[in-house]
Amino acid sequence: MALFIAFEGLDGAGTTTQARLLADRLEERGLTVHLTKEPSEGPVGSLISLVLKRRLVSPRVGRPLDPFPSELLALLFAADRIDHMQAEILPNLQTGTVVITDRYLLSSLAYQSLGCDLAWLREINREAITPDLTVLLDVPAPVCMRRIEKERWQTELFEGVEKLSVVRKNYLRLASSRIGEEMSVCVLDGEREIEVIQSEIWNLLAARSWIPEGEAPSRSGEGQIELGLPRRSADPELPFEESS
Ligand code: TYD
Numbered sequence: 196m197a198l199f200i201a202f203e204g205l206d207g208a209g210t211t212t213q214a215r216l217l218a219d220r221l222e223e224r225g226l227t228v229h230l231t232k233e234p235s236e237g238p239v240g241s242l243i244s245l246v247l248k249r250r251l252v253s254p255r256v257g258r259p260l261d262p263f264p265s266e267l268l269a270l271l272f273a274a275d276r277i278d279h280m281q282a283e284i285l286p287n288l289q290t291g292t293v294v295i296t297d298r299y300l301l302s303s304l305a306y307q308s309l310g311c312d313l314a315w316l317r318e319i320n321r322e323a324i325t326p327d328l329t330v331l332l333d334v335p336a337p338v339c340m341r342r343i344e345k346e347r348w349q350t351e352l353f354e355g356v357e358k359l360s361v362v363r364k365n366y367l368r369l370a371s372s373r374i375g376e377e378m379s380v381c382v383l384d385g386e387r388e389i390e391v392i393q394s395e396i397w398n399l400l401a402a403r404s405w406i407p408e409g410e411a412p413s414r415s416g417e418g419q420i421e422l423g424l425p426r427r428s429a430d431p432e433l434p435f436e437e438s439s
Contacts, residue, residue: 196226197288198405199324201299201378203366204332205359206351207339208385209392213332214297216393217400221293224407229287232297234272235279243271247351263352265310272303273319280324301329301378305365306353317374328403329378330396331370332385336360 200217202210211232218230234240234247245251246268249259276299287294300323307316336359343354353362370380383395400406 196293196405197291198293198328199284199288199326200293200295200400201301201326201329202295202297202332203299203301203305203329203380204385205334205336205339205363205366206354207342207346208332208334209389210297210332212389213330213392213396214295216389217396218293218295220393220397221295221406226293226407227291228293228295229283230295230297231279231283233279233299233302234275235283237275237278237282239271239275239278243268243275246271247353248349249352265307269303269307269311269316270319272307273316273323276300276303276320276323280322284324296326299323299326299329301331301366301369301380304369304374305362308365309353309358309361325378327379328399329375329380330399331366331380331382332392333363333367333382334385336363338386 202214204210214230214232218228221228234243242251246259246263249261251259251263253260279296284294284296300320303320304313304316336356339359340354340356343350353359367382369375370382381399383392385392397406
């Protein structure tokens with residue numbers, strides 16, 4: 196079954212863990228799954244990874260550009276998305292594979308609007324196909340920061356509690372706007388146990404009849420969990436917060 200599912204959230208929100216668990220469980224059910232991520236492992240994605248780690252040295256300057264221009268980074272993410280789509284996402288969907296991506300378009304809209312205009316971001320990403328479902332794992336920024344600091348010795352470009360707090364607001368605003376509706380964004384409380392969240396994600400797929408018949412693989416009292424946070428009314432006019 197060709198399905199395209201994106202996981203979104205702040206750094207440290209658990210997107211990688213939940214995407215991997217869902218991929219494993221769908222495979223257990225006999226579905227063919229392609230698990231992928233953005234920035235991708237393609238040429239532009241690799242360049243972005245260097246930028247995020249502040250390791251892309253500008254030859255004329257002799258050191259990484261600081262600050263790295265927001266528009267340039269936004270264009271790199273948009274270019275990587277087209278490459279990712281052409282090289283991985285579309286070919287897999289065309290053979291009936293479920294594609295699960297750890298980050299996609301909503302990341303660009305939530306993170307890059309720290310420094311760029313939202314309408315322009317949408318424009319440069321207009322070729323990106325729309326996911327069938329976007330799961331947004333909502334976790335407060337201080338909790339994400341604590342998780343990141345526990346796991347890594349070095350933080351990346353967007354990792355700081357003030358920036359992440361603004362990105363979280365952007366994510367939630369996008370989720371409750373027309374954009375969120377178009378991308379079928381479901382907001383889940385990502386502060387709970389891994390198994391509880393996974394079970395809720397499973398329920399989201401089951402409610403859309405995307406899961407082959409059989410027992411749910413979770414052990415955490417499925418059926419008793421409420422689906423998602425209440426969605427706020429669509430308000431595309433809300434201004435976006437930029438980083439100070
Ligand atoms: P992350 O998802 O943690 O990837 P990795 O585990 O490979 O380091 O980091 C990617 C960072 O890039 C994260 O801070 C979010 C940011 N990002 C954007 O700003 N825009 C985008 O379009 C994407 C895909 C990611």
